[in-house]
Amino acid sequence: MKVRDIGEQGLLERLQRFCPPEIIGDDAAVLVTKPGESLVVTTDVLVDGVHFSEVTTSAEDAGWRAAAANLSDLAAMGATPLGITVGLGLPGEVSVSWVEELYQGITQCLQKYNTSIVGGDVVRSPVITLSITAFGQAHPHQIIRRNQAQVGDAIVVTGVHGASRAGLELLLHPELGQNLTQGDYTALILAHQRPQPRLDVLPILWEILSDSIPQGRKNPAPTPPIPPSPHPPLSPSPPLPISGMDSSDGLADAVLQICRASGVGAVLESTQIPLPDAFNYWLTKEKALFNALYGGEDFELVLCLPKQPAYALVQKLGKRAAIVGTITSGSKVILHDQNAKNPDQVLTLGRGFQHFGF
């Protein structure tokens, strides 16, 4: 059965089962926000043949990845998700089951993070186009921005880098995986097909930052009858000593963007960057490092914060998290090798995988 056989109304009716029933049937969806929280909004457009392809991505995986990318943007801002809208452009010859699998993938990812599709639009288009807008909420003083990195901050990454790019290469060229264990092969493929936005990091981060802030900067208990916030009470100023973004366009890009926005530089220690286990025996050091720095789509968080809470965060997150460098004065981002075998490199924007180029 093709999309053209059932039309827009028929398709919308089938897709309603992926949405909470209370959002069906009005001009817009209504969401309840917590009092005093800011609204955080992000949007992504994905086009068939540009951002996903049948060769490497099933409909379910395309849906998961699109949802994960938007939830990762919310996590990068310090926001917890409220819901997403899905705008879908479809040629008439697309099968209805493909569309249902796409929505299945989207909702699987959303359910894992306790959120849902709250609205959408389905229209005819000569090319499959998926436009997702995600909404979250954040305490106004717990928003993570790119432009707050301070000289001396530690640079924390929340997990391994390079796995998604390696997974994509294995999907395109399975013969490259001959020397991989089955477990490592599967882990790399899954890293590409089912990336995990790091919303789990936020409550840990707030707890650590609340502990590490001097008592004078904490507020007294909130005055009733304002409902108690789920976040620790924090002073309205100065803001939290944190800066960051996600690594959707690569670890190098994230550090460079934070440094540019904050007017600082950085030194990265190449040996400290957590890599997938398989990279130790499967890739050269150069290729492993290239994947980690420029591969992109790992959807980890790159956070800059003072050394003490940085150590505490890495300890709480476990061995895959690490301090990978330090924020410096100046404007250069330098890649240093502790083993001193390689000279320092200056990293620049635009060396990575440019999937958005016109």
Next chain:
Amino acid sequence: MKVRDIGEQGLLERLQRFCPPEIIGDDAAVLVTKPGESLVVTTDVLVDGVHFSEVTTSAEDAGWRAAAANLSDLAAMGATPLGITVGLGLPGEVSVSWVEELYQGITQCLQKYNTSIVGGDVVRSPVITLSITAFGQAHPHQIIRRNQAQVGDAIVVTGVHGASRAGLELLLHPELGQNLTQGDYTALILAHQRPQPRLDVLPILWEILSDSIPQGRKNPAPTPPIPPSPHPPLSPSPPLPISGMDSSDGLADAVLQICRASGVGAVLESTQIPLPDAFNYWLTKEKALFNALYGGEDFELVLCLPKQPAYALVQKLGKRAAIVGTITSGSKVILHDQNAKNPDQVLTLGRGFQHFGF
């Protein structure tokens, strides 16, 4: 200069001047919502050759119309706008000036209603695709839904119907306009190119409904320290005696959708439907009525409410607003002619201009 000549980064930098400076440069935008307000979200996808065309729509008009359609959905829910995100898919050969004119049209419309672009995405695509998501806020007890129409309610329309469709036909076949005055010709074209979402109706509506509600249903003054709401204090239950939606898919569609969602019927008086002045001398009565009922894209509000506040609303809105019918028991929507020259007609969904069909 083509989009491919400057790439995604170059284009984004040029488009930043259409956005407030504080939203630039993070993974997501942060909006401040009023305490106690609900978040209202709506999304639309528009595809070149399906929803707009160079024959009838300049880039500026396409932008205005897309923004207006989304703001109209917010108005239909009783929400005031907080902002929109714009997702744009573009072939490399599109000229940069076309994209800038599109954004010019979007921001012209948004500025008129005191809102702005708060985020977006620009990607490569084989077909121009414009995906807009709009956010608004509404008092939780002032949300207008489709499923609250009550038997005996008056059906109010906030302006003339049929003008947008007539304007589209004039753009496609200018020779049809030979007998129109210059003023009427321009008014019809503008109705199509520059529709006006009826956000102006909301404060008038809240004032009238606040006056018309028995004192026992009003709350006492809100207890401090909750900040005073800009809306009149209203009881949490029962909800406001109002139902409605916008007439983006035609007046007949709006009445049918409201009746279906509310489990009621309606009688519409064909002679009471406000038409553009030109229809009196330019179209047959049948064609005029067809445009009004099925033309679509007039972006007026269709509201069902008790007779007393309905009269007050029409009086406040001026002569272009009117009571066009009554909600009845049963499920049929009947078109009646007061002059009794024509037999009653039963209106059905799907007779209109099906621009979303696959």
